[in-house]
Amino acid sequence: MTGNNVSHAKNRTKRKFYPNLQTKKFFVPETGETVILKVSAKAIRTIDKKGIAAVLAEAKSKGNILI
Numbered sequence: 001m002t003g004n005n006v007s008h009a010k011n012r013t014k015r016k017f018y019p020n021l022q023t024k025k026f027f028v029p030e031t032g033e034t035v036i037l038k039v040s041a042k043a044i045r046t047i048d049k050k051g052i053a054a055v056l057a058e059a060k061s062k063g064n065i066l067i
Contacts, residue, residue: 001016002014002016003016003017019040021038021039022038022041022044023037024036024037026047027052028052028056043055
């Protein structure tokens with residue numbers, strides 16, 4: 001996403017908004033292995049809510065993950 005930095009004098013310069021990406025390790029109890037994923041802060045909240053196995057299965061079915 002893009003936008004503007006606006007100074008006190010109302011000068012506008014272009015800027016970019018980047019997603020809040022984190023590299024995080026998750027333990028998958030069903031398989032007994034640890035996976036390292038680069039996920040956004042929102043995705044970490046979703047994993048906490050649904051569980052890592054459900055999120056990985058959903059991502060695999062959509063084709064969003066390479067394994």
